[in-house]
Amino acid sequence: MTHASSSGEAGSSAFPDAEGSPSPRRRGEHARRRVLAAALEVLAESGMPGFTIESVARRAGASKATLYRHWPSASALLVDAMDAEFRPIPDVDSGDVRADLISVLTAAAALFDRSPFPELMAAFIDAAERDPALAGLQATLTGRRRQPLLNVVVKAAREGVVPADVDPELVVDLLAAPFFYRRFVAHRPIPADMPAAVVDHVLGSLGRPLSGK
Amino acid sequence: MTHASSSGEAGSSAFPDAEGSPSPRRRGEHARRRVLAAALEVLAESGMPGFTIESVARRAGASKATLYRHWPSASALLVDAMDAEFRPIPDVDSGDVRADLISVLTAAAALFDRSPFPELMAAFIDAAERDPALAGLQATLTGRRRQPLLNVVVKAAREGVVPADVDPELVVDLLAAPFFYRRFVAHRPIPADMPAAVVDHVLGSLGRPLSGK
DNA sequence: ACTTATCGATACGCTAGCGTGTCGATGAGG
DNA sequence: CCTCATCGACACGCTAGCGTATCGATAAGT
Numbered sequence: 001m002t003h004a005s006s007s008g009e010a011g012s013s014a015f016p017d018a019e020g021s022p023s024p025r026r027r028g029e030h031a032r033r034r035v036l037a038a039a040l041e042v043l044a045e046s047g048m049p050g051f052t053i054e055s056v057a058r059r060a061g062a063s064k065a066t067l068y069r070h071w072p073s074a075s076a077l078l079v080d081a082m083d084a085e086f087r088p089i090p091d092v093d094s095g096d097v098r099a100d101l102i103s104v105l106t107a108a109a110a111l112f113d114r115s116p117f118p119e120l121m122a123a124f125i126d127a128a129e130r131d132p133a134l135a136g137l138q139a140t141l142t143g144r145r146r147q148p149l150l151n152v153v154v155k156a157a158r159e160g161v162v163p164a165d166v167d168p169e170l171v172v173d174l175l176a177a178p179f180f181y182r183r184f185v186a187h188r189p190i191p192a193d194m195p196a197a198v199v200d201h202v203l204g205s206l207g208r209p210l211s212g213k
Numbered sequence: 214m215t216h217a218s219s220s221g222e223a224g225s226s227a228f229p230d231a232e233g234s235p236s237p238r239r240r241g242e243h244a245r246r247r248v249l250a251a252a253l254e255v256l257a258e259s260g261m262p263g264f265t266i267e268s269v270a271r272r273a274g275a276s277k278a279t280l281y282r283h284w285p286s287a288s289a290l291l292v293d294a295m296d297a298e299f300r301p302i303p304d305v306d307s308g309d310v311r312a313d314l315i316s317v318l319t320a321a322a323a324l325f326d327r328s329p330f331p332e333l334m335a336a337f338i339d340a341a342e343r344d345p346a347l348a349g350l351q352a353t354l355t356g357r358r359r360q361p362l363l364n365v366v367v368k369a370a371r372e373g374v375v376p377a378d379v380d381p382e383l384v385v386d387l388l389a390a391p392f393f394y395r396r397f398v399a400h401r402p403i404p405a406d407m408p409a410a411v412v413d414h415v416l417g418s419l420g421r422p423l424s425g426k
Numbered sequence: 427a428c429t430t431a432t433c434g435a436t437a438c439g440c441t442a443g444c445g446t447g448t449c450g451a452t453g454a455g456g
Numbered sequence: 457c458c459t460c461a462t463c464g465a466c467a468c469g470c471t472a473g474c475g476t477a478t479c480g481a482t483a484a485g486t
Contacts, residue, residue, distance in 0.1 A: 027454060027462055028461090031463070047261060047339050048262050049264075063463075063464045063466085064445080065465090066462085066464075068446085118342065126260050126261060126338060128335075129335035129336070129397075135400050136400075138398070142398055167410075170391075170407075170414070171414075173391045173395060174387065174391055174414060176394065177390035177395075178386045180397075181393050184338050184393075186359075186386070187341065187349075194383075197380075201387060201415065240431075240482085240483060241431090244433070267472075276433075277476090278434080278435090
């Protein structure tokens, strides 16, 4: 398989290497990268309705034939582009759990204010709803972005800063979710002190789990 | 103006009444309702890319001319359709704050499993990102759906079940957000006991606010 | 029963994207 | 320096949606 297929796992990012030729020409790599970047630009600007082979090719200064050479469909192209965009996020570990959480969440909140992330995210949410390959990729990418947060929470649990019987994944949900919710659902502003407020609420609940469960 | 314009406030839902005729014929109401229902079906099935005047008309068994008679654009039609779909949610007040919260969240979580709500929501998130009228409508509709939760929280604060100095809106965010996040961002399942777990975490944090704020 | 606004159907020219195919140009590997 | 895979460009027939216009049919109000 020479390109990311819409049914395959996310993140292969394999070159289009012909199986017969011993040492394939790699001139295509430049074109490929330009197309991936153009794809994200188009998606951010026009959303799924405007995400079109012709439109991406035009933006990339590439020929349609080149796109079809690399990807079998617009959906497959989108998978590759999104996978290339969202790289892993660096970890933090200052020793202070609260500070680390606030730091990560503040960085994340900043993303919501800067193009093209929110537009891409919104378009991707819609697309993933109807394309299983995109849904799987979104799950993978989300897990990737959750990792630093999860690491801090797990470490805190190991050190006893937080009770060991709580589900770390749920804690990460509680921490990260409000920002997505405000930005994409409620459409209300995210104040600068929101990361601290969220962290304090969640940490507070973990320090003193309810008895009446 | 005879129809909901894309720049107007949400929820006018006015009939198309000609200003000159004293007693306008209202046959159009049937057609109008069929079209609104069809619009939501199409949107849920095909997302924004497939949300098309022709497609909606076909589904509604209506003529394109009829659609253009009622709405100036596809966006205006979408505003009306979404506004008609999401009616206010009934309040709950059993006297038990925890039980009330869990009840509302469980009902909400059930929505995520049943078409066409999630598909509509996803499509709407994308659409609202690029159309200010839709963004405003989404904010209005979201506020409408938050109301029951907000009432419970405010009541709890008034009764002292919860400290009075917390921001009720933020509490509602913390309660509602994780479900949207799981469904549309993380693409992970929502277990049956998640509403209780979320409520307990959030209530726990409110019962014992952090000192280090 | 008559009037009349609204209806569904259908047709129009137009644009845009699709997916494929064919060029000559080009640039990296041998 | 030569070769050949890949490139960009362009053209093709096709489909789908756009927005407008014009019909006779229909059903509500009088």
